[in-house]
Amino acid sequence: MALTGVLRPGHAQLRVLNLEEGVHHYRDVLGMVETGRDEQGRVYLKCWDERDHNSLVLREADRAGIDFVGFKVLDKATLDKLEGDLRAYGLATERIPAGELLATGERVRFRLPSGHDIELYAEKQAVGNGLQVLNPAPWTKASENGIAPVRLDHCLLYGPNIAEVQKIFCDVLGFYLVERVLTPDGAGNVAIWLSCSHKVHDIAFVEHPEPGKLHHLSFLLESWEEVLRAADIMAMNNVQVDIGPTRHGVTRGCTIYAWDPSGNRFETFMGGYQPYPDYEPTTWTFDGLGAGGGLDYPQRKLHESFLSVVT
Ligand code: M3P
Ligand code: FE
Incomplete structure (x- = not known):
């Protein structure tokens, strides 16, 4: 397989000043799908054509901005290897237990010299895009809600x-x-x-x-x-x-x-x-x-x- 290592940006946790206003914006106007809420009060959303449980996590806070960006990697062996490589390079890494983010496996977090927290993870529950994998239709009702990015x-x-x-x-x-x-x-x-x-x-x-x-x-x-x-x-x-x-x-x-x-x-x-x-x-x-x-x-x-x- 050609695409190995880090696969893609998989999630971002965004701070919003008012949670329900943020949910209205990202779910009803942008047209993402709400997939869960956790005991910390965070709200989880995904774009309609994404297959993993969440790509955007909204956290209410008193200032806007971004908490972290997560990249999905190919598998657990890749996660371990990249964690070792980051440490060998001289960066401190931290393991965040599976489940701390809903439906998401263990994450390896590190801070960039730009001050941003970046995470790597190998596992997130595949909830699908609402289409069957056998002989699917090209789109769903969720693709007609709001702006509806893929x-x-x-x-x-x-x-x-x-x-x-x-x-x-x-x-x-x-x-x-x-x-x-x-x-x-x-x-x-x-x-x-x-x-x-x-x-x-x-x-x-x-x-x-x-x-x-x-x-x-x-x-x-x-x-x-x-x-x-x-x-x-x-x-x-x-x-x-x-x-x-x-x-x-x-x-x-x-x-x-x-x-x-x-x-x-x-x-x-x-x-x-x-x-x-x-x-x-x-x-x-x-x-x-x-x-x-x-x-x-x-x-x-x-x-x-x-x-x-x-x-
Ligand atoms: C993007 C994009 C600039 C170009 C930005 C590009 C700031 O944001 O998504 O392609 O020159
Ligand atoms: Fe851009």
Whole structure:
């Protein structure tokens, strides 16, 4: 099998200021499926076409932002191996027992030098996508609820030391660099897009002085028409839009950035392209991010909120 090691981003735990407002947004407007609640009061959701029990966990807190991002790995042997590799690299790891997150096996957690907590896990209950595996229909009723993305696709995180973060993902966890934006002097990167798969990114980072920040969690749609329909649904539900609908030059994704009721940015997007690990990374100059259309290809400007609004 070609796809081994780290498979995909599997879950993110998001802090919301008001739980039921957050549930309304992610379940009824974005159109995820609620799959459980735990004794801590956390709410679990998945996108309709995801097969594992949950991909988004909402926790009520007095400040918005992200608690952790979890990546599913191939199996338990891979989990043990990657834990050893992280430790050998010099990172501290912590084991969180199975069941601490509903329907989820043991997790290995570590903190990046950007201040973000990342987890690896091998097991999560497969609840299916509502379709039988034998002679299935192409979609279900759940795919007609709200914006209805097919999966949690990636996140963009803001924090310090992204050169070191890139080394951890690429040298220890088997990711590769797909695109990057150079610093104004061209000596380093201000932004990196990393993939562990055939996706244009599974996680991305922007260099930022404050650690542990969330720029956006992103959800995949399958057509430009669905992105435009998402914009209609956002407007009908008074969801505040940040940028779009438009296209990113970086990754070529066709996108909307918008805010949930707690001020966490989320993205609904389609497209991009399918890179391979042997591709030379695409490089954008710092000016290219704005005037070159990296952020917003048609408008060719660096929207002020891109660098300043994070949770
Ligand atoms: C994405 C995406 C920028 C490009 C961002 C890309 C900030 O968020 O999902 O493709 O230039
Ligand atoms: Fe994105």
